[in-house]
Structure formats: structure tokens, C-alpha cells
Amino acid sequence: MILLFQGFKMVKYESFSHVFSYAWEHVVTCFWKKYPNENSTHVLSEDVLVRKLLDENRLYTKRIIGKTNPLPKWGTTIFPSNMTKIAHVLEESIVDLQHKTMVSYTWNISYVTLMSIKEKIQLTANTSETTDCKKEGWADSSATGLRRVLRKFGITRWKSNAQKAVTGYEKVLANFDQRPKVETPISVEVKHLHIPKLSDNTIETIKDAKDKAKTKAIDLAALAAAKKAAKKPQNIS
Template structure:
């Protein structure tokens, strides 16, 4: 059975070197925008083939809308975060997923931090959100996408706060990039979701494009999630 899901992709440019961004990443919490992050613990870390592999367990909480209270309460949710740091290619990839309430809403997120030509650091975030709640899946996924965007802005602002505090005189890339997250693709659904019939050939083409984009995003998550899980010897 193919579970209906939604995908979203955002980009953020940090006006700090890749090295500084990676160092600051391990010191992100606490910050003024991280009140929803309750705990963080590193449970595994090792160097293999010149790459740093880490696994962390975080506890987060977020308020839910009134209609969501019927499905779950506002209780902390455990998040597992796997990451791979490649100092040669200068890429830092994180993969996070929630451990609890996965039938209600499962969120898989991949973030890739890479060095740019002007010395700044680009963070590309991709989210894959699914729900198995019959009759409410679409609403829950829409809520998840909006929460992903909102939390992305908070995370970006909080991260920039930490970067400014740790490296106050190390701006690169002109220092002109805005801290807010910039969405670069629309929300779409992968196979399994239903859509209403289009009213024109133009709408039909747009929907086809969105579905195609979403399918590519789904395959990206499926491939990378499996690879990262295998690296940590975890059955996905």
C-alpha cells in the first residue's frame, strides 16, 4: 500500500563559512528560538573512512491546533537525528525522523549543508510528511507542511543567533542574505493521494508537474533514508 504523503523543499543561506556552520551546529541549543527543544543527547559517534558519523536523540514539543487534540496531546516527541560530516567534500548531511506518533504524522527530514563559491553555506532542507489517519490525512499533512516551514524559520533565526554569538566577526558572502527560510517548491502529493479533476489543460499540466516533483522528492528520501540507516545498522 502506498501511503499518501506531502513533500516540501526550502533553502537557507548562512553568511558564515561551512566550517563555522558545522561547529555552531553542535552548539545550536539553547537559543531564543528553540523553546520547543527540551533535550538533546549524543548516543553514538565515530569516524569511519574519514567521515564523522553521529546519532543524537532529541525531545521536542509543539502546540497542536484544536482539531488535532482529538488525535494526540501536546506531549514531547522523541526525534532521532543521524548525521554524516564529510570534511573532504565539505558537506554535512542530517536525517531526522520522529519515533512516536508515526501513524498520526510521520516526518522525515534531510538537510544538506554545503560550501558555496562566495564562502557562505547553503542549507537545503527537504521534508517528507505522511499520515495514516483515515479521513484526516490531507489536513494533517497540510498542517505538517506549515509547521515544517514555521519551524524552519525559527531554526534559521536561532542558528544565525548562535553563529553571531560564536563568530561575531566572521561574516562571508557579503553578509546580505536574509535569515528567513525561502521555499523553493510547492507542496505536492506522491502516488496514493487523490486530487480533484482540473478545469483546464494548464491546471492539468501543473498538477502533473507537481506530482512528478513530489515523486522525485519521495525517491530522494527513500534512497537517502535507507543509506543512512544502513550506515548505522538500523532497520528502517
């Protein structure tokens, strides 16, 4: 299931370590949010192929990642002119909640006869607020007559990209906000209007005005009916 690099006789090997000043849970959460970032612009895409629980504490994930594959100037005289600039790598990882460790293995599946690059990353909880990161890289080539050059080029590029990836990872860790979003309640201020009490004289005046309006309406209705009747032609026997 998980690819172990035992048995691979890689000629070129490099490694380096780094300490993230963040809790292990935060570092692992941001592992899935690393891309895109300005320090890893060569990463174009990432897709999850498999994700499942191995047991109640371990999560297994398999992804395919697309990256640019620019050639150095001297490479244009060696490699085919129609060689695509996009390469794909597979990544397998296991997150262990019980032991607070995460291990990922990555290897290219494009142009493996020309160059093979493999990487191992270990994220281990150090203290409650720090996480140890160890990166290891292997480079190999089976191209006849070019093995030494390609192995050196491969491991040099891996180290450069790995260090840039750590810098980008740090920015993602700093920018990712873990605080829960709290919805601010809308404050509605209800103002009670003070309506003054009407005096008896005012009430009588209002009633009188209503009665007059009602009487006027009746008079207008009667007048309209009378005019209508006057316009109606009379039947002559």
C-alpha cells in the same frame, strides 16, 4: 546505517534554501551548538547516542532530540486527551571533511501512526566565506479519514519550525566566538627603592645605642636575679 528517504511515498513535500555568510567549518561547528536558542524554544533536550569515524574524513553521529508537541485547537477534538506534549525524534548525520559537506536526516519516533515528519538538511561549502543550506521536509499520516488534514498540518508546521530554526542558527553563528582566548599576562612593576648611604657619625651613633641597650639589658637581668635571691628563704643550721 543512515536513513535514506527513498521509497517513502510522502504526499506533502516542501523545501527551501538559505545561504549562511560564514565559512563551512564555522557553520558545521555551530550545528552542534544550535540549541538552546530563542527561535527554537520547542527543542527541550538533545543526547548523543552514537558518534564514530567512518574513515579518516567522515564523522557519523546519531542523536535523540526531545521537542514539545503542542496541538492546535482543533486537534484536541481528535487526539486523545492524555496525549503527551513531548515528542522525540532521531537524527543521523555525516560530516565529510574532504568534500566539505554535511548531511543530516531527522524523523519522529513518537506518534508515527498519526503523523510522520521527516527532514533532510544539506550544508555545502560554497565559497571560503559562505555555506549553502538546503532543507527538505516530508509529511505523511496513516490516520483513517484524517490523512489529508494531518499531512497539510504537518508540512505547514515543519516549514514554520524550519524557518525559525534558520533564524536561530544565524544568531548562534553570530554569537559564537571563534577567536582563541588569549590570557593577558599580569604586569608586575618592581620599584627599586633608593637607600641613602649612612654617614660615619650615624653609624657610630647606632653602634653606641646598641651597646647601651645591651648594657642596660644586662643590668636589668642582674637586678632581677638579685631580687629573686633576696626573696629566697635562708636555711638555718
